[in-house]
Amino acid sequence: MENGAPTAKPVIVAIDGPSGTGKSSTSRAVAAQLGLSYLDTGAQYRAITWWMVTNGIDLEDPTAIAAVAGKPEIISGTDPAGPTITVDGVDVAGPIRTQEVTSSVSAVSAVPEVRTRITELQRSLAVAAERGIVVEGRDIGTTVLPDADLKIFLTASPEARAARRSGELKGADVNATREALIKRDAADSSRKTSPLAKAGDAVEVDTTELTLAQVIECVVTLVEEKRAGK
Numbered sequence: 001m002e003n004g005a006p007t008a009k010p011v012i013v014a015i016d017g018p019s020g021t022g023k024s025s026t027s028r029a030v031a032a033q034l035g036l037s038y039l040d041t042g043a044q045y046r047a048i049t050w051w052m053v054t055n056g057i058d059l060e061d062p063t064a065i066a067a068v069a070g071k072p073e074i075i076s077g078t079d080p081a082g083p084t085i086t087v088d089g090v091d092v093a094g095p096i097r098t099q100e101v102t103s104s105v106s107a108v109s110a111v112p113e114v115r116t117r118i119t120e121l122q123r124s125l126a127v128a129a130e131r132g133i134v135v136e137g138r139d140i141g142t143t144v145l146p147d148a149d150l151k152i153f154l155t156a157s158p159e160a161r162a163a164r165r166s167g168e169l170k171g172a173d174v175n176a177t178r179e180a181l182i183k184r185d186a187a188d189s190s191r192k193t194s195p196l197a198k199a200g201d202a203v204e205v206d207t208t209e210l211t212l213a214q215v216i217e218c219v220v221t222l223v224e225e226k227r228a229g230k
């Protein structure tokens, strides 16, 4: 297994794509295998959304969201063996996965002031990662880290994505999950500021018919080829 010599140039990997394509599981495993840091940017948008919900901010009012976007202190731990996320010192890893946060996150993350704030955090974490980092989200290759060494865009059919997600949410109806995913993708892809999009120089990987292990192997190989200068 290649762990990267301490003196090796840090490698920056951007992994984008819609919900349920395997971004988090793939990125975390690739980072662990290659000795890199790992950042789940969706968790950061969920964390700021959790703070807005908890503090009673009107989520239908982008001006109200923008006015307080700088208030919460969001800290992401980037060890792939145990990623963490806190807001004002509170561990929110569980609360950010509730249905309430999931259904509100697209509205909050569409507000430009929120994106500016979170993008700054992401860039500072990427610069600080000594060996390099795998950063996953929606706009990493296009906006956050346009000079990334490797950009991957994961896709999968809505059916496969819904089946994966409803497998996680025990008892969730697969059709309702599919509709909710499609709605969130549409909102994330159509917002004005930094929408979900494939960068022109990203490698697209359709994961519909691949196992998670196959996707991980594919991305590890692509990173190693980049490092070898191929």
Ligand SMILES: Nc1ncnc2c1ncn2[C@@H]1O[C@H](COP(=O)(O)OP(=O)(O)O)[C@@H](O)[C@H]1O
Pocket: 017, 018, 019, 020, 021, 022, 023, 024, 025, 026, 164, 165, 168, 207, 210, 211, 212, 213, 215
């Ligand atoms: N290629 C795959 N085949 C089957 N299941 C997968 C695959 N990739 C990911 N999964 C599973 O699908 C679910 C969603 O994956 P996740 O990595 O959270 O996606 P994303 O971050 O893109 O929303 C997880 O339960 C994960 O284990």
Ligand SMILES: Nc1ccn([C@H]2C[C@H](O)[C@@H](COP(=O)(O)OP(=O)(O)O)O2)c(=O)n1
Pocket: 018, 019, 020, 024, 041, 042, 043, 045, 046, 105, 106, 109, 110, 136, 137, 138, 139, 140, 184, 188
């Ligand atoms: N780079 C990013 C990452 C996520 N977001 C927003 C849009 C997404 O619907 C939410 C939640 O992202 P997350 O990756 O946690 O979503 P799923 O794992 O697919 O459910 O955050 C974003 O706008 N930009």
